[in-house]
Amino acid sequence: MTDIFDELQWRGLVAQTTDEAALREALADGPLTLYCGFDPSAPSLHFGNFVQLSVMRRMQAAGHRVICLVGGSTGLIGDPKPDSERVLQDKDTIAAAVARIQQLVGPLLDFEGENPATLVNNLDWTAPMSAIDFLRDVGRHFRVNQMIRKEAVARRLESDQGISYTEFSYQMLQALDYLELHRSRGCTLQIGGSDQWGNITAGVDLVHRVEGRSVHALATPLLVDSTGRKFGKSEGNAVWLSADMTSPYAFYQYFLNVEDASVVQMLKALSDRSREEIVELERQTAEEPFRRAGQKALAADVTTLVHGAEATRAVQDASEALFGKGDLASLDAGTLRDATSALPGADVAVGSAFVDALVAGGLVDSRNAARRAISEGGASLNNVKVTDPDLVLVESDFLHGEVALLKRGRRNLAAARRA
Incomplete structure (x- = not known):
């Protein structure tokens, strides 16, 4: 327990704290109890939430008690966005999202060991509370002049649209959770992203005002993509943890394609690998970037954590098979579908000429160009070189009755989807 704060710092997971010295002492004297909240404002958690779950996993492994809070009530309100009012979701939609989140966090935290994690829903204590009770017991401890300093609130107040009292009250609801x-x-500790710092410290202040106790807060830095945008649904670049929203194959491929400049940071933050292993991967990335050792390790580690080892093996096999290093026919239908879904392509009927399929898939500009590619040995069907320019696609060419893989050269791929 005495090393956990240093470990989080080395992994780049500490942006700010309320009092670092006091928090270090509390962690060393532990175990302490901490929580992190997740609002069900979407039907799945995303990569940005995974950063918080990574901190919780490390805290739990260090012996501390972790609470995962699902925002059944705060999700009905919505944390104010800086630019516009949220569209409020109905109660049934929020309830369904709460259930999905509970399923997603199950494999990422240990709920059954000697130090089990706890899952709570803040609707359990806010639903019975009347508006009068909320205003008397919670609202009276807040000062409006402090509340309007929050960045999102301040920006909305400066806009023509303004901000509703509903969204303005969100920080009070979140603070109530801590209390x-x-x-x-x-x-005695709440963690969250640095963009939630205002809400987190509101809870710290409320506990101090009501109970006279000093409690702690820790914010993690926001990991950003190569354009500098944070990951999240509101940014339009969310990498979802639910397999039906971002397939395991697409999830794996995302991390496999992380740029060299970001891969070590992500390995530290998200992988369970030791310092020694990560230092070695950092060396390999610097000296032999073409091997993409860091990206392969990152993609495998994170996909295994989120989707399991079996899914990781399946997507690795699919990645190899697409480029001729494995057996396409051995892939199950779902994995093949996911692996080819992002490829360019077209609907092609059984009986179509292979040269027409190459044109339809965008691999060549014309039938003549397709014939030249075949004669030069640069065209293949399901990773088998095609030598006959008059080849016609038959039913068995469509794997699982769905798709045939077209290739020109070594890396130009397209999918012929059965019409």
């Missing part, structure tokens, strides 16, 4: 968990479970 409730402190009272009922002895929670």
